[in-house]
Amino acid sequence: MKYFAGIDLGGTTIKGGIVDRENRIIYSKSIDTVVERGFEAVAEDIAKLVEELLIINNLEMDDIEYVGVGSPGAVDTKSGKIYFSGNLGWENVELGGYLKSRLKKEVYVGNDGACAALGEFLCLEDKNVDSMAMITIGTGVGFGFIFNGHMYDGATYGGGEFGHTTLVFGGEQCTCGQKGCIEAYASFTALIRDATRFASDNPKSCIAQIVSQNGKINGKDIFEAAKKGCPDAQMLTERFIEYIGAGIVNIINMLDPQVIVIGGGISRSSDYFLPKVIKYASENVFCRQAKLSEIRVAARGNEAGIIGAARLGDYIK
Ligand SMILES: [Zn+2]
Numbered sequence: 001m002k003y004f005a006g007i008d009l010g011g012t013t014i015k016g017g018i019v020d021r022e023n024r025i026i027y028s029k030s031i032d033t034v035v036e037r038g039f040e041a042v043a044e045d046i047a048k049l050v051e052e053l054l055i056i057n058n059l060e061m062d063d064i065e066y067v068g069v070g071s072p073g074a075v076d077t078k079s080g081k082i083y084f085s086g087n088l089g090w091e092n093v094e095l096g097g098y099l100k101s102r103l104k105k106e107v108y109v110g111n112d113g114a115c116a117a118l119g120e121f122l123c124l125e126d127k128n129v130d131s132m133a134m135i136t137i138g139t140g141v142g143f144g145f146i147f148n149g150h151m152y153d154g155a156t157y158g159g160g161e162f163g164h165t166t167l168v169f170g171g172e173q174c175t176c177g178q179k180g181c182i183e184a185y186a187s188f189t190a191l192i193r194d195a196t197r198f199a200s201d202n203p204k205s206c207i208a209q210i211v212s213q214n215g216k217i218n219g220k221d222i223f224e225a226a227k228k229g230c231p232d233a234q235m236l237t238e239r240f241i242e243y244i245g246a247g248i249v250n251i252i253n254m255l256d257p258q259v260i261v262i263g264g265g266i267s268r269s270s271d272y273f274l275p276k277v278i279k280y281a282s283e284n285v286f287c288r289q290a291k292l293s294e295i296r297v298a299a300r301g302n303e304a305g306i307i308g309a310a311r312l313g314d315y316i317k
Pocket of ligand 1: 176184
C-alpha cells in the first residue's frame with residue numbers, strides 16, 4: 001500500500017488529500033464544513049470526501065494504508081473519540097469509530113495543531129531533529145509538539161493546548177471561558193480586537209482611517225500599514241509580536257525543542273516579524289548562554305495539516 005488519506009478538519013473547511021510515502025500530496029480537495037448541521041452530517045461528508053479522493057485518483061480502499069484526521073479540540077488518538085471541540089461545538093463524539101465502520105478501514109484522529117506540527121516535522125530537511133514545537137497563529141493559537149520523533153499529546157490527550165496557558169492572570173476574556181490565555185493576546189482575533197479598540201479611542205489615527213475606509217480591519221491590513229510606516233500599526237504589531245515572543249519564551253523555558261516553527265497567516269510577513277521574535281526570545285529565555293532553539297516559519301503552509309493527518313498512524317505513541 002503506497003498511499004495514505006489525510007483530512008484536515010476545520011470549522012470552515014474540510015481539506016482532504018492523498019499522500020505518498022515520501023510525504024508528498026498527490027491530490028487534494030476542500031469542501032465546506034457547515035458545522036451547524038451537526039456531527040453526523042460532517043462525519044458523513046468526511047467519509048464521502050475520502051471515497052471521492054480515491055475515485056478521482058483511480059485508487060481502491062486497499063491502496064491506502066489508513067485514513068488520518070486532524071480535528072480541533074481534545075482528541076483521544078487511541079480511540080478516535082473527540083472529547084471536546086469548541087470550534088466544532090462537539091462533545092464526546094466518536095469520529096474515529098464512525099469513519100472506521102463507514103469506510104471499513106483503519107482510521108486515526110488527532111488534534112489539528114499536532115497534525116500540522118507532524119506535517120512540518122516530516123518535511124524538515126534536517127533528519128537529525130527529534131524535538132520540534134509548532135505554534136499556528138490564526139483565529140486562535142494552535143500548538144503541536146514532536147518529542148523523540150513522535151507526536152506528544154499528553155497522558156489523557158488534553159495536552160498541547162498551549163494557546164490556553166495563561167499569559168496575563170485575570171486578563172482579556174478567552175473563547176475557552178478563562179481569562180488571559182495566550183490565545184486572547186497572540187491570535188489575529190486579539191490583534192483585530194486591539195486595533196478596533198485603538199481606532200475607536202483615537203479617531204484621528206492611521207488605524208482609524210483604515211477602519212473608516214474599509215468598514216473594519218484585518219490582520220493583513222495592520223501588518224501592511226506597519227510596513228508602510230503607520231506608527232499606530234507599528235505599535236500594535238510590535239506588541240503583538242512581543243506576545244508571540246513571550247509565548248515562544250514559555251515554550252523554550254519548558255521544553256527547549258531543537259526547532260520551533262511558526263505557522264498560520266503571519267508566516268507570510270516573516271521578513272517583518274521573524275527577526276523581532278528571535279531577538280525577543282534570545283533576550284528573554286532563562287538560559288541565554290546556550291544555543292537558542294531554531295525559530296523559523298512554516299514551510300508547508302496549509303498542506304502540513306493534511307500531510308500530518310495522513311501519516312498520523314505511524315507517529316502516535
Ligand atoms: Zn483560553
